[in-house]
Amino acid sequence: MLLRLFHVCVASLFWYTIWYDLSYVNIPFPNKAYEEYPLRGRTTFLTFWCLVLQTVYFTVSVLNDYVGTNVDHPKHTSILRSIKDKLFILAFPVALYVTSAFWGIYAVDKDLIFPDKIANAIPSWVNHTMHTFILLFIVLELVITYRRYPSRAVGYSIVILFNLTYTFWFHCIYYQTGVWVYPIFNVLNWPARVGFVIASTTFALGFYLVGEKMNKLVWTKVDKRKVKSK
Known part of the structure; x- marks a missing residue:
């Protein structure tokens, strides 16, 4: 009951x-x-991509609560449960990346990521939902619901594909408009921009690994009990 309430509340907030x-x-x-x-220009921002991803994940979680299953090791995995577990392995590192990148750059130079003209237009609760609560909720989800991670090659491929897709997208926007989505790119030369993208992808892969390790740490005992019961 509490799990259903949690998923409904988070999905509703998003x-x-x-x-x-x-x-x-x-x-x-x-x-x-x-x-x-699209969507009043919001698709230009990784933050919005992340928010949509989290919204889809928690919406699928709500549906899975009612017509799927949250059993640790179901005999027959429903389509909803399978989709939910696959979405999580991307939702976690993307949320961790967005939160870390936003607040990390914010701490160094606020104007590079959140200049006053934008900060004044966005209510504080919206900003924190997009850049803070996304991580809080997905970490809590990792702790209270079980899922199996795929092979690392599959997980890395999904993260890299997502990163490359967004990187390609915001470069297309730059070539079409002549303006970078993020002010930080204005102070970097091309070698530094390439390095930034490579570093960002590396961090995203590292965050995927964090999620995998945390999941293993939290749920190892459950898997061991399942093996012993066989």
Whole structure:
């Protein structure tokens, strides 16, 4: 019952945040052309991609609570449960990356990631939902629900594909508008930008590994009990 309530509350918060952001928040984009991109230009930001990913994950979790199964080792894994577990292995490192990158750069130079003109347009609760609560909820989810991680090759491939897709997307935006999505790219030369992307992907893979290790640490006893019962 508490697990269902948790999933419903988190999914509702994320859906409400998306709706509120699209309905009431007017972001001062560096170029008017940004507004022509889908969802009022929000698709230009990795933060929004992450929020959508978390929203989809917790929505699937709600559905799985009612018509799927949360049993640790089900005899027959439902489609919803399978989708849920696959989504988690991407949702965790992306949330950890977004939170770490945002607050890390914020601590060094706020204007490089969250200049006043943007900060003044976004309510504090929306900002924290997008950059703080996403990590809090997905870590809590790791602790209270069981899932099996795939092989590391599969997990790494999923993370790399996601990173490369977004990297390609925001470079396309730059070539179309002449303006970088993130101000930090304005102070970097091309070698530094390439290095930043490589470093970002490396960090994302490292965060995937963190999720895998944490999952193993939390759920090893459950797996051992299952092996002994066979």
